[in-house]
Structure formats: C-alpha cells, structure tokens
Amino acid sequence: MLLGSMLFYQARIAPAQQPRPNRPARSSGQSPASQPRLKSATQQTFTPEQIRDGQVRFGAQCGFCHGKDAAGGESGPDLTRSELVAKDVQGDKLGPLIRAGRPNAGMPAFNNFTDDDLKVVAAFLHTQMDKFADLGGGRRSVEPEDLATGNAAAGREYFNGKGKCSSCHSATGDLAGIGTRLQGLNLMRRMLYPAGNIGNPGNSKAKATLVLPSGETATLPVAAEDQFTVTIVDSSGARQTYQKSAVKARIEEPLDAHFDQLGKYSDTEIHNVYAYLESLK
Numbered sequence: 001m002l003l004g005s006m007l008f009y010q011a012r013i014a015p016a017q018q019p020r021p022n023r024p025a026r027s028s029g030q031s032p033a034s035q036p037r038l039k040s041a042t043q044q045t046f047t048p049e050q051i052r053d054g055q056v057r058f059g060a061q062c063g064f065c066h067g068k069d070a071a072g073g074e075s076g077p078d079l080t081r082s083e084l085v086a087k088d089v090q091g092d093k094l095g096p097l098i099r100a101g102r103p104n105a106g107m108p109a110f111n112n113f114t115d116d117d118l119k120v121v122a123a124f125l126h127t128q129m130d131k132f133a134d135l136g137g138g139r140r141s142v143e144p145e146d147l148a149t150g151n152a153a154a155g156r157e158y159f160n161g162k163g164k165c166s167s168c169h170s171a172t173g174d175l176a177g178i179g180t181r182l183q184g185l186n187l188m189r190r191m192l193y194p195a196g197n198i199g200n201p202g203n204s205k206a207k208a209t210l211v212l213p214s215g216e217t218a219t220l221p222v223a224a225e226d227q228f229t230v231t232i233v234d235s236s237g238a239r240q241t242y243q244k245s246a247v248k249a250r251i252e253e254p255l256d257a258h259f260d261q262l263g264k265y266s267d268t269e270i271h272n273v274y275a276y277l278e279s280l281k
Helices: 002-012 048-061 083-087 094-100 115-135 152-160 184-192 256-262 267-278
Strands: 207-211 217-225 229-233 239-243 248-252
Touching (some): 094 115, 152 267
Antiparallel strands (some): 207 217
C-alpha cells in the first residue's frame, strides 16, 4: 500500500519551479529522486560477519522506520542516499548521531549501542549504500523536497477561500504546528487521505441523526454503518444497532469533505495547500 501511495504522489508531482525564498536552490534543478546515487567517500573493508551482524542489529532497532534494507521505510528516510553515511568512516559520524538521536525529527537515542554495535551497523549501511549505487535506478522513498513545488501564500488563499478548508480547520487550532509534526509524504497523505475513525467510538467524529418510530430525535456518535444498519454509541457508552428500514438516519461524516475535494483539486492547488500546511510550524 505504501509503495502504491508513493507511486501515486510521484506521478502527481508538479513540474519543477523556481526555488521559493528561504529554500536552498537545487544544484541541477531536479528532484533529489533523480540525482545520482551516493557512494561511500572513503573505501572501507568489512568482514562478512560484521555486515551480517550489522544487518541483524539494524533490522531490529532501525528497520521499522528506515526499512530492513535501509532504503527508506514508513517514516524514516532512505539511508542509502544519506550524505552523512557517505562521509562516515568506520562509524565516526554515524556513532554520535545514533547514540544522541534526533528527538525533534522523531528519532530516539540509542545510547545502549556498544562500540561494536556501531561498527557493525556502519558496516551494513556502507555495504547497502555501495550496493544500491552499483545497481543504479531510482529510490522508493519520497523526500519532502520532492513535494516542495507549491506556493504557501496561494495555498493559504485556497485554504481560506475556494477550498473552504477553514470551515472545519484552523491554522491556529487543530492544524497549529502540523508542519513540525508531519513532513513530506506523511503530510501529503494526511492532507489528501485522512484516516477515518468509524469503528472507534472513542474517537469517532461521524454523527448519526436518528428519528425513531416514537418520533424522538437523537444525534449520537457512529460506531459502525453498513447498507442495512447503523450502530451508535449512546450517552452511557453502550452500542445500539438500528435497522435503517425502521428509523430515519442521516449520517454526517466530516471526512467526506476531504474525499469530495479529491475530484476538485488541481495539481497546483494540491501542492500550494501542502506548502501552506508545511509552513504551519
């Protein structure tokens, strides 16, 4: 699913524009995805045992975010394209970073790594970097710079105007700091395909307005819905299921506006709104 999402966004990335103010210009005017792959700057030799041990250690501690092969995962970047890895020699640059972490970027500190742990992880990363460089081809991850082609001011205008986003969201309320909490593909995915909450009554924002046979009207959170029934959560927290043929039910799902918007967005508008959300630090 993740790969399909990334291919979708790569296909929708707008043509390269002039760099925006406060953004460093790209050296070749191309997306980082199209740049030649890096290789280790210093030739290094590792034993098969070091590489194997590093693969195990990396997979156990780092693979969830960076992928088992270090080429990018659910939230971590592609380390086979990392300048830090390319400049590292026997863990001299990777070691301090791994032990200190990057809390602001969501990377925890691994201060329990021994010197041997750091050396074998460095051995694995250098081996992966050089292997991918020899193979050539593109990467499977999407960097924030790949999506940074929009205009934040135009995105703000769309957010508050044509897109009607401000009717449900606020830059100083629910979206305050979203540009810090989410970056790159994660921010784009949240913007276009926010996760639904139906089925989780504790967090559900969908509401059902029911007109019962008695004539009583009630508006309650939706726990589940299908073609024939609707299940609501009453004031005591208990679930009650009604046949739609027996009651009048009107379901209001705030996320429907996001899905309706998908058919209205232009590529330019998508990237402008993304740029605006990214600016909300």
